[in-house]
Amino acid sequence: QKEVEQNSGPLSVPEGAIASLNCTYSDRGSQSFFWYRQYSGKSPELIMSIYSNGDKEDGRFTAQLNKASQYVSLLIRDSQPSDSATYLCAVNPSRSNAGKSTFGDGTTLTVKP
Amino acid sequence: GAVVSQHPSRVICKSGTSVKIECRSLDFQATTMFWYRQFPKQSLMLMATSNEGSKATYEQGVEKDKFLINHASLTLSTLTVTSAHPEDSSFYICSARPGGYTFGSGTRLTVV
Numbered sequence: 001q002k003e004v005e006q007n008s009g010p011l012s013v014p015e016g017a018i019a020s021l022n023c024t025y026s027d028r029g030s031q032s033f034f035w036y037r038q039y040s041g042k043s044p045e046l047i048m049s050i051y052s053n054g055d056k057e058d059g060r061f062t063a064q065l066n067k068a069s070q071y072v073s074l075l076i077r078d079s080q081p082s083d084s085a086t087y088l089c090a091v092n093p094s095r096s097n098a099g100k101s102t103f104g105d106g107t108t109l110t111v112k113p
Numbered sequence: 114g115a116v117v118s119q120h121p122s123r124v125i126c127k128s129g130t131s132v133k134i135e136c137r138s139l140d141f142q143a144t145t146m147f148w149y150r151q152f153p154k155q156s157l158m159l160m161a162t163s164n165e166g167s168k169a170t171y172e173q174g175v176e177k178d179k180f181l182i183n184h185a186s187l188t189l190s191t192l193t194v195t196s197a198h199p200e201d202s203s204f205y206i207c208s209a210r211p212g213g214y215t216f217g218s219g220t221r222l223t224v225v
Contacts, residue, residue, distance in 0.1 A: 034214070042219065045216070088156065103158075
């Protein structure tokens with residue numbers, strides 16, 4: 001079992017729809033959870049971080065964390081073609097060691113105009 | 114803030130040669146930098162943790178004599194791929210702490 005698992009996709013949604021990306025992790029002691037967006041040929045960029053159970057909203061993005069189920073998700077509302085990218089879920093065992101994260105393989109999202 | 118610069122962005126080298134990749138923190142002092150490698154359509158894999166003024170900590174399975182890391186100052190860490198082989202061709206990315214959420218722009222290494 002991988003430490004961090006994501007559906008590889010590709011996930012395709014029409015423009016304006018909600019895209020839902022899911023991630024599960026195996027280390028029950030994980031403390032920090034991150035979503036990164038990576039365009040083809042580019043390095044990842046952080047779009048959301050979440051530390052506590054529940055929802056965290058930032059613009060069109062909402063991260064949801066359920067530590068009991070070891071599950072974290074990312075919702076993208078009003079999806080735009082520019083959101084087409086690979087989304088990486090990352091999990092960290094502590095709050096302070098943000099750089100030493102374990103990454104999932106990523107979900108490729110395509111938003112069709 | 115928290116800008117991490119990486120150079121070069123692309124490099125092609127011959128098999129058997131060495132390649133140096135630089136990672137700089139531009140607007141903060143980085144006591145710790147992380148080096149990742151990403152093969153096509155795969156996830157980021159942590160290679161090593163670079164600490165200023167001390168030896169790097171390598172992840173299991175990463176050859177420390179092949180991937181030399183030097184973190185001589187609070188703003189610069191270098192990764193040298195020694196005696197590169199085609200299987201070392203990959204996308205190498207650094208990140209720095211504090212500012213550990215920010216990655217450098219990455220270096221695409223192709224060994225021919």
